[in-house]
Amino acid sequence: DTEVTQTPKHLVMGMTNKKSLKCEQHMGHRAMYWYKQKAKKPPELMFVYSYEKLSINESVPSRFSPECPNSSLLNLHLHALQPEDSALYLCASSQALGGTAPYEQYFGPGTRLTVT
Amino acid sequence: LAKTTQPISMDSYEGQEVNITCSHNNIATNDYITWYQQFPSQGPRFIIQGYKTKVTNEVASLFIPADRKSSTLSLPRVSLSDTAVYYCLVGAGNTGFQKLVFGTGTRLLVSP
Numbered sequence: 001d002t003e004v005t006q007t008p009k010h011l012v013m014g015m016t017n018k019k020s021l022k023c024e025q026h027m028g029h030r031a032m033y034w035y036k037q038k039a040k041k042p043p044e045l046m047f048v049y050s051y052e053k054l055s056i057n058e059s060v061p062s063r064f065s066p067e068c069p070n071s072s073l074l075n076l077h078l079h080a081l082q083p084e085d086s087a088l089y090l091c092a093s094s095q096a097l098g099g100t101a102p103y104e105q106y107f108g109p110g111t112r113l114t115v116t
Numbered sequence: 117l118a119k120t121t122q123p124i125s126m127d128s129y130e131g132q133e134v135n136i137t138c139s140h141n142n143i144a145t146n147d148y149i150t151w152y153q154q155f156p157s158q159g160p161r162f163i164i165q166g167y168k169t170k171v172t173n174e175v176a177s178l179f180i181p182a183d184r185k186s187s188t189l190s191l192p193r194v195s196l197s198d199t200a201v202y203y204c205l206v207g208a209g210n211t212g213f214q215k216l217v218f219g220t221g222t223r224l225l226v227s228p
Contacts, residue, residue, distance in 0.1 A: 004159070033216075042203060042218030042219060042220060042221055043160065043216075043218050044218070045216060045217070088157070090159045090160075091159075092159065097209075098209055099209040100146075100209055101148045101165060101167070101208075101209045102148055102150060102165070102205075102207055102208065102209040102216070103209060104162040104165070105160075105162065105216060106162075107158075107159025107160050107161065108159050109157075109158055109159055110157070110158070110159055112157070
């Protein structure tokens, strides 16, 4: 199974709402990632987890709060978002961090988020 | 992290070979070159990775000259389903962490 699943596929939320995005993989990968992608732009890295610990936070606003409850799950908690946060949120996983060559990242289909 | 430069877009026809070149003048000794493909409303998908010379797999070839300041992704006999955005990424795995920095990518349009 080389699949990364993300739920929900689509999410519409108001600026005062609290919602969560979920990501799951069962490949035994120990690194997981959140990316944000605006329309017709490349994905931008937000967070990296390695062995359930946060390794990288790319100066993401605190209204985005990641959580890695176990090695298979990755959540992104959303609170008080702005309309400009509307984007495709992609989750990815890889075997690990480090190694001589970068490990292949497996991406999920993404959650299309609209903030109203 | 090495900056990459790719053509913004390319057009091709079914059955043709497509070569997409990526420039990475400040590539570091430990950096690898990796290509991802992305279809609309989907996550990127790994295509191929290499360090030097030539790498080939079942879907593409990657040509890297000796100075490694550029690389070329070659897609043999493209089909309509190869219409996508192709990203070239340069980076190392052994820096203690792995960051994928996507450049602007190349939008490939394959026509009948």
